[in-house]
Amino acid sequence: MKMQANQIRPGQVLEHQGKRWTVLKIQLIQPGKGGAFIQVEMRDVDSGNKTNERWRTADTVERLEVRERDCQFLYKDDVGFTFMDTETFEQFVMSSDLIGDQAAFLRESMEVTVDLIEGQPVSINLPAQVVLEVVEADAVVKGQTASSSYKPGILENGLKVMIPPFIEAGTRIVVNTAECTYVERAK
Missing domain, CATH: 2.30.30.30 (SH3 type barrels.)
Structure with a gap:
């Protein structure tokens, strides 16, 4: 296509x-x-x-036209990432090379879509947004306007994302998985 x-x-x-x-x-x-x-x-x-x-x-x-299967991420080990097809309950392993940077967002029991070509898994599609906790956030610099200023924050998965000044360490936020950007504070 x-x-x-x-x-x-x-x-x-x-x-x-x-x-x-x-x-x-x-x-x-x-x-x-x-x-x-x-x-x-x-x-x-x-x-x-x-x-x-x-x-x-x-x-x-x-x-390429691919067949999509709804799967659940089970765990990661030395071999790779293990997924289970939610329809047939078959388990399969994907190498970390195929997962790439998306591995940082994977959590046990997370629902993902796996793309298959001729029965071989080739890539995964994460949910559009995930909720993660901010484990480290810089202090707010006085004098900056709240509308345009962002500060770096480190998430529980180790990724760095720019967050608004009112977000502190320990706050759970919604993150866009495609662009690795802050969306909103989690409810």
Whole structure:
């Protein structure tokens, strides 16, 4: 299925140069002069090799049709990440290479969608938002306006995210998993 390059998201599977690639990271770059382009970090599904590609935002790319299965994340060990198909109760392991940066958001019993190509798991799709606790937050700097100032905070999974000044350590917040950004204080 053809789609524009600016619609590429982490976790999607693309066909490029005769190979199947799982998208790991995307970065939209808007230079001061010329048109915007998108830089995509991808991993070859078969060999595990990584590559970076750049496309203009108007370029088209081939997205592979994948079968999605609702699964539950069970645990992580030395072999990889173990998931269970919620329909058939079959368990399977995915390597940390396939999971990539999304591993930081995985919690036991979390419901995810796993993409399969020819029965082989190639990527996962996390929920759009997760609730995490802030374990470390910088002090508020006096004199900054509350509307535009953000401070760095460290989450329970070790990721750093910019949070509003009123968020303190111990507060649970909602985080956007695709962009790793603060959304709101958890209720």
